[in-house]
Amino acid sequence: MDVRQTLHDLVASAILAAFGDTISPEDASALAIVEMPRDQAHGDLATSACLKLARPLRRNPIDIADSLTMYMEGVAKVELPGLLDDIEVVAPGFVNFHLGLAFFRELLKTISKGGYGSSEIGAGTRINLEFVSTNPTGPLTVAHGRQAAVGDALAHILEHAGYEVSREYYLNDTGGQIRMLGASVYSHYAEAAGGEYPLPENGYKGEYIDEIGRELFEKEGDALLSLPEDAAIEQVGRHAVDKIVAWIKADLEAFRVRYDTWFSQKTFEESGEVAALMERLRRMDLVYEKDGAVWMKVSEYGDEKDRVVVKSDGSYTYRTPDIAYHENKFARGFDSLIDLLGPDHHGHIITMEAAMKALSHPVENFHGLIVQFCSLWRGEEKLKMSTRAGQFVTLREVCDEVGIDATRYFFTARKTDAPLEFDLELAKRQSMDNPVYYIQYMSARLSGVIETAGRDERFAGEIHDGLFLPGEIDLSPLGAEEEPVLRMILALPSVIEKSAQALEPHRLCGWLYDLACLFHHYYAHCRFVSQDAAASRARLYMASALKVLLTETLALIGVSAPEKM
RNA sequence: GCGCCCGUAGCUCAAUUGGAUAGAGUAGUGGGCUUCGAACCCAAAGGUUGCAGGUCCGAGUCCUGCCGGGCGCGCCA
Structure with missing residues (x-):
C-alpha cells in the first residue's frame, strides 16, 4: 500500500x-x-x-x-x-x-516493475474527454496543438489515476461554416475549370483552399459546373471536409494523439436525436417562443440570459445540437464529461453548464476547461495568426521545425488557463535553456551508464533489454546520497492524483523537471560504475529502475525517452 | 456597463487546492571535465507576490474595493 x-x-x-x-x-x-x-x-x-x-x-x-x-x-x-x-x-x-532508508530501497523494486504512480482514486468512474474538436475548415494550427497536447496528457494522467477515459473529437461537419467552406473552395474550382464564381465575402482564404479546388478540378474536370450552384457547393463542401478531416487525423496521429471516437455532428443531426431533445425540452417546460424563435430558459440555471435554440427561420443554433450531444454522452454511460475549449468559448461553457443543470445533471459532472491562446514568437518577432484570413502557422510546421517532443512539452508545461508564449527559437535551441532536453538528457545518461556496465564483465551477463534488474539484489549500499532522488520518486503518486483531480497536467512536467534536476546533481557527484562491485550493482539497479520510471512518465505527456541525443 | 481569466525576480514561468524560510530556468558574475555523456554541476546575486483593507494559528493562494492587461457579452460557431 x-x-x-x-x-x-x-x-x-x-x-x-x-x-x-x-x-x-x-x-x-x-x-x-x-x-x-x-x-x-x-x-x-x-x-x-x-x-x-x-x-x-x-x-x-x-x-x-x-x-x-x-x-x-x-x-x-x-x-x-x-x-x-x-x-x-x-x-x-x-x-x-x-x-527509514529501507523503505526507499524497497521503492526502487516497486518502480522497476513498471506502472508506478498509478492509483485507484478514479476507479469506477467513466470520463468522456472531448478536445480539439476544431471545425474541419482548415489545417490544425498551433492553437489546436496546445489543446491536443493538454488533452492527451490529461487523458493519460486520468487513466493513470484509475479513471476510465474515452477520448472524443466532435466533428462539426455541417452547417453554415461548412457551406462557407464549400463556397470558398468552389470559387477556386470554378476558376480552374474555366467558370466563374466569386469568393464569398467572409470566405476562407489560404493556399489550401485553392489547392483543394484545383485538385478537385484535376479529378472531376468541369463536371460540377453543370450542377445547380447550391448542389455543387454542397458537394464541394463535403469533399473539402473529407480532405481536411484526413489532414487533421494524420496531424494528430503524428503528434501522438489518438481518439476513441470521432463524433460526426452531421450524422448525429440526421439521427433525429436533436429533434428528440427539443421535444424533451418542451415537455419539461424549459423553452418558450419569443420573436419567432424558440428560447431555452437557461437563465434560471445560472446563465446570464436565455438563449435561442431554434432560430426564426426554423434552423437550430449551434448550441442546440451541442446540448443534445452532451445528453448523448451521458446517455452512453459516462459519469463525467470534460470539454477542452478555447478562451473565446467561455460564454458557451456557462450556457452548457446551465443547460446540463436544467436537464438535472449535477454540475460537478460537467467540466468546461479553457485552454488559453498560444502566441507564437520567433525571437523578438510575434507571428500574427488568423485562420479565416489564411494566415497561420500549422501544428505540423511547428513540429517539423522544433520536434514533437519539445512541442508537446512546451504546450503541456504551462497552466492551461494561462496564455502561452511559444518561442520557436527557444524551443528549437538544443541547449540548457530548454527544459525538455534537460529531462531527456537524464534518459540519455541513464542509458549511457547501463551501456558502460554492459562493457564490464562483472555486470554484462545480467543486463537484459538495456536494464540491469536481477531478481536478487542487495540495495543496502544505497544511502544518504541517493535519498533526494528517491524522495522525489515518493512524490509521484500524489502529483498524479492532484493533476488528475485539478485537471492540471502541467504539474507532471514540473515533477519531471525536478526529478531530472536531482538526478543530474547526483550524477555529477557519484559514480554508478566503480571498483566497488556491491555499490555498483545497487546503483545500476537504481539507474535501471529510474529508466523504467522516466520512460513511463514521459510517455504520459507524449514525450520520448531517448537513449542517445 | 456586466461576466470570466490573469497580474510573482530584468525576462519566461513554478509554488503539493490555506501550510513551515515564495522556488526554477534564462540573462549577467565567479568556479568545476585524466574516470559512466559538460545538452551537466557548484557558488554568490536577484522579491513590499499590482495596490489597500479583511478572515485565519497561518494568505501568492479565500473575501471586499481599487489599478492594469486579455477574452466574452449574436437568431455566428
Whole structure:
C-alpha cells in the first residue's frame, strides 16, 4: 500500500483514539491529510491535522500533536516495523514523519516493475474527454496543438489515476461554416475549370483552399459546373471536409494523439436525436417562443440570459445540437464529461453548464476547461495568426521545425488557463535553456551508464533489454546520497492524483523537471560504475529502475525517452 | 456597463487546492571535465507576490474595493 495512505490511516486512528468522543471518524479521516513538505528538514511526509483540530478541540495544537505522536509511535513500532525512523512535533503544531532508508530501497523494486504512480482514486468512474474538436475548415494550427497536447496528457494522467477515459473529437461537419467552406473552395474550382464564381465575402482564404479546388478540378474536370450552384457547393463542401478531416487525423496521429471516437455532428443531426431533445425540452417546460424563435430558459440555471435554440427561420443554433450531444454522452454511460475549449468559448461553457443543470445533471459532472491562446514568437518577432484570413502557422510546421517532443512539452508545461508564449527559437535551441532536453538528457545518461556496465564483465551477463534488474539484489549500499532522488520518486503518486483531480497536467512536467534536476546533481557527484562491485550493482539497479520510471512518465505527456541525443 | 481569466525576480514561468524560510530556468558574475555523456554541476546575486483593507494559528493562494492587461457579452460557431 501507498505510504501516504498508511500514514493517513495511522493519523486518523490516532485522532480517534485520543479524541473519538468529540471527533467523528469521517472528520478524522478528512483531517488526517499527509503531504510532502517542501523542505526536507520538515520530514518526508507531514500532517497539519493538529493545527486544524486546535479550534474544535479548544486545545493547544502542540499538546494535540504530542498525544497523537505518543499513540502513533506505539502503533508504528508494532505494526509498521522499519517504516519510520522518527516522528517529530514542531511548532506551531506540525507532525513530521521521517521514513527509514529501507523503505526507499524497497521503492526502487516497486518502480522497476513498471506502472508506478498509478492509483485507484478514479476507479469506477467513466470520463468522456472531448478536445480539439476544431471545425474541419482548415489545417490544425498551433492553437489546436496546445489543446491536443493538454488533452492527451490529461487523458493519460486520468487513466493513470484509475479513471476510465474515452477520448472524443466532435466533428462539426455541417452547417453554415461548412457551406462557407464549400463556397470558398468552389470559387477556386470554378476558376480552374474555366467558370466563374466569386469568393464569398467572409470566405476562407489560404493556399489550401485553392489547392483543394484545383485538385478537385484535376479529378472531376468541369463536371460540377453543370450542377445547380447550391448542389455543387454542397458537394464541394463535403469533399473539402473529407480532405481536411484526413489532414487533421494524420496531424494528430503524428503528434501522438489518438481518439476513441470521432463524433460526426452531421450524422448525429440526421439521427433525429436533436429533434428528440427539443421535444424533451418542451415537455419539461424549459423553452418558450419569443420573436419567432424558440428560447431555452437557461437563465434560471445560472446563465446570464436565455438563449435561442431554434432560430426564426426554423434552423437550430449551434448550441442546440451541442446540448443534445452532451445528453448523448451521458446517455452512453459516462459519469463525467470534460470539454477542452478555447478562451473565446467561455460564454458557451456557462450556457452548457446551465443547460446540463436544467436537464438535472449535477454540475460537478460537467467540466468546461479553457485552454488559453498560444502566441507564437520567433525571437523578438510575434507571428500574427488568423485562420479565416489564411494566415497561420500549422501544428505540423511547428513540429517539423522544433520536434514533437519539445512541442508537446512546451504546450503541456504551462497552466492551461494561462496564455502561452511559444518561442520557436527557444524551443528549437538544443541547449540548457530548454527544459525538455534537460529531462531527456537524464534518459540519455541513464542509458549511457547501463551501456558502460554492459562493457564490464562483472555486470554484462545480467543486463537484459538495456536494464540491469536481477531478481536478487542487495540495495543496502544505497544511502544518504541517493535519498533526494528517491524522495522525489515518493512524490509521484500524489502529483498524479492532484493533476488528475485539478485537471492540471502541467504539474507532471514540473515533477519531471525536478526529478531530472536531482538526478543530474547526483550524477555529477557519484559514480554508478566503480571498483566497488556491491555499490555498483545497487546503483545500476537504481539507474535501471529510474529508466523504467522516466520512460513511463514521459510517455504520459507524449514525450520520448531517448537513449542517445 | 456586466461576466470570466490573469497580474510573482530584468525576462519566461513554478509554488503539493490555506501550510513551515515564495522556488526554477534564462540573462549577467565567479568556479568545476585524466574516470559512466559538460545538452551537466557548484557558488554568490536577484522579491513590499499590482495596490489597500479583511478572515485565519497561518494568505501568492479565500473575501471586499481599487489599478492594469486579455477574452466574452449574436437568431455566428
